[in-house]
Amino acid sequence: MDDEIRTFADGAPDVPPYWPEARAKARERLLREAREGRGFRFPRLGWQAVAAFGVTVALVGGVAVVLSGQPGGPGPGVGTSVALTTGELDPRPGQFIVVESDTMYTSESVDGSGHSRWLYRTHRKIWRSADASANGLLLIEGREPKPYPGEALPEQARDWRGSDWMQLASCPGRLAAWRTDYAYLSVLPTDPVILRKRLYERASGGKPGADADKQAFVAAGDLLRETYMPKEQRDALFMAIGGIPGVKAAQNVEDSAGRKGVALGRDSDNGTLEQLIFDPESHLLLGERVTVIAQKDGRPPVGSVLALTAQLNVSVVDKLPDAPNVAADGSCSVEQASASPQPTTVPTPGPTDPQPAPTEAVLTEEPATDEPAAEPAPTEPNITEAPAPVDDAPEPAPMEDSPAGS
Amino acid sequence: MVGVQDIPETLDDSALIAQSMADPECFAALFDRHADEIHRYAARRLGQEPAEDVTGEVFLVAFRSRARYDRSWPDARPWLYGIATKLVAQHxxxxxxxxxxxxxxxxxxxxxxxxxxxxxxxxxxxxxxxxxxxxxxxxxxxxxxxxxxxxxxxxxxxxxxxxxxxxxxxxxxxxxxxxxxxxxxxxxxxxxxxxxx
Structure with a gap:
């Protein structure tokens, strides 16, 4: 360090230590976000107020209901149940996909008074722009928690009542290959082998290894959780997950709504089996399940269920509902701050190459079934030999202009 | 669903962040490692009260953007300081x-x-x-x-x-x-x- 800079280093003001109460609060806030945001969440930004929502079509994972007709949609009457195989959603640009789910995950916390854990439960309803052009919305309602297997319910778990509205800011440009909006998902490769490579790329920059298999499985879950994609992509993804080393299939696995499906699961490092449960025909995600499979110190007995969810229905609406006290989501406004470090000057070809806008290419009445042209996919060469750095991950659909979102 | 307390100290930040993709709550371990240091920097620049807000926000922003962390960097401090600097700029x-x-x-x-x-x-x-x-x-x-x-x-x-x-x-x-x-x-x-x- 040179003299002048040394002078500043020596003269740095002494500051009081991080006030423990503030520190604990910040940590708790982070943990809360981590628990609520399982799976990848949209970063956040300002919320656009909108009028009451109009439901157009609802598709159900075995329980779906169509609430009203949509031009060109599969329009059974109000309140009619739709068999999984007959109804496919046809979200248009500007519309929102709504997913409702029940969740139960493990909550663990460590604080001054020690270590406590329980199974916390919520009902979630999430609205996300089909083409990432607008901010989304998330409603989380508390449900009565369950004790961690073999333990008593801790005091702090008893405060579960209430609900929260949260804004979900949309910054598709920043999310790049980590997007999960319909426009992005609907142009994923329909070849399972290529799609499987994409999972590895998304998870670990394409680097091989045991951890990469685990991460690829996690990446698949992130694409499926609280999302909707066309049948072709669902089928391909189901096959792609089956091709990840270590993944095993199981029949008749129940989600938290009691629906049975085919599960694709993988052993975790800590003695549990993590399963994604699918409808055997539609390949819609029914739910997730985490089960203890190996006895370990401090772990509950084999067979204990530590997480169980159900995606109850998926629908498309034109507008977001009016929501009270929405927690603003400012993370898109620090877009620069959250970009990952660029240690060296990596010459990136730049995502400026003209690519077909997926919203026009895909959201048609009758998605062309055999046309690979629907996939922009200029990205595959990246992933085979030279693992691309994370930031070079392909960006199939840079949707820079988000009219409603900014 | 690994408890934060199970994370070995030998695991570098990069691996920790990778693990937090599967198990988001692990990310709290990154807070435990670096929060004091980030707070000190923010407090020197802004004073104590804004520093508390900034520090909390740094880790939330980091958590939300962890998928894009460049995993070739074992030490997350430069990344966190970069976020902190951007947030300080808002003040x-x-x-x-x-x-x-x-x-x-x-x-x-x-x-x-x-x-x-x-x-x-x-x-x-x-x-x-x-x-x-x-x-x-x-x-x-x-x-x-x-x-x-x-x-x-x-x-x-x-x-x-x-x-x-x-x-x-x-x-x-x-x-x-x-x-x-x-x-x-x-x-x-x-x-x-x-x-x-």
Whole structure:
């Protein structure tokens, strides 16, 4: 360090230590976000107020209901149940996909008074722009928690009542290959082998290894959780997950709504089996399940269920509902701050190459079934030999202009 | 669903962040490792209260963008400092007020401090002559200087934090030193020489 800079280093003001109460609060806030945001969440930004929502079509994972007709949609009457195989959603640009789910995950916390854990439960309803052009919305309602297997319910778990509205800011440009909006998902490769490579790329920059298999499985879950994609992509993804080393299939696995499906699961490092449960025909995600499979110190007995969810229905609406006290989501406004470090000057070809806008290419009445042209996919060469750095991950659909979102 | 307490210290930040993709709650371990340091940096720049907000926000922003963390960097500190610096920038006005206040201390109340409070002032606040020098720097220059001087980042780390090539950091620091030499040179710390700027 040179003299002048040394002078500043020596003269740095002494500051009081991080006030423990503030520190604990910040940590708790982070943990809360981590628990609520399982799976990848949209970063956040300002919320656009909108009028009451109009439901157009609802598709159900075995329980779906169509609430009203949509031009060109599969329009059974109000309140009619739709068999999984007959109804496919046809979200248009500007519309929102709504997913409702029940969740139960493990909550663990460590604080001054020690270590406590329980199974916390919520009902979630999430609205996300089909083409990432607008901010989304998330409603989380508390449900009565369950004790961690073999333990008593801790005091702090008893405060579960209430609900929260949260804004979900949309910054598709920043999310790049980590997007999960319909426009992005609907142009994923329909070849399972290529799609499987994409999972590895998304998870670990394409680097091989045991951890990469685990991460690829996690990446698949992130694409499926609280999302909707066309049948072709669902089928391909189901096959792609089956091709990840270590993944095993199981029949008749129940989600938290009691629906049975085919599960694709993988052993975790800590003695549990993590399963994604699918409808055997539609390949819609029914739910997730985490089960203890190996006895370990401090772990509950084999067979204990530590997480169980159900995606109850998926629908498309034109507008977001009016929501009270929405927690603003400012993370898109620090877009620069959250970009990952660029240690060296990596010459990136730049995502400026003209690519077909997926919203026009895909959201048609009758998605062309055999046309690979629907996939922009200029990205595959990246992933085979030279693992691309994370930031070079392909960006199939840079949707820079988000009219409603900014 | 690994408890935070299960995370071995030998696991580097990069691996920890990777693990937090599968198990988000692990990310709290990154907070445990670096929160104090990030807080100290923010507090030096903004004072205690805004520093608490900024520190909490740094880790939330980091958590939400963890998927894009460049995993070839085992140490997450430069990344976190980069986020912190961007967030401090949102408090530019508060920072300017703070620096101006510190720059004026001796000017406004020359000789009225007793030994103890004078000690306190120089310990908890920036020496007025340094504060005055800071007021002469652009925001970008101040960010760079304080990342190196107060966060103790290497040039390479500062380059990562600011998202610029390391060559740029070197040349900016060169210009910065010249500017500082002029601002600091020959000025008595407690002189009442009026400073414009």
């Amino acid at each position: 530019r006005r508060a920072e300017r007020r703070r620096i101006n206040a510190m720059a004026k201390v001796s000017v406004e109340r020359p000789g009225t401090f007793d030994e103890r409070s004078a000690d306190r002032v120089t310990a908890e606040q920036l020496q007025p002559r340094l504060a005055r020098a800071l007021t002469r720097l652009s925001a970008a220059e101040r960010d760079l200087l304080l990342l190196v001087a107060w966060a103790d980042l290497t040039y390479e780390d500062a380059a990562v934090a600011l998202g610029v090539p390391v060559g740029t950091v070197r040349s900016r620091l060169h210009r910065l030193r010249v500017k500082l030499r002029r601002a600091l040179g020959g000025i008595d710390p407690f002189a009442e020489e009026p400073q414009h700027g």
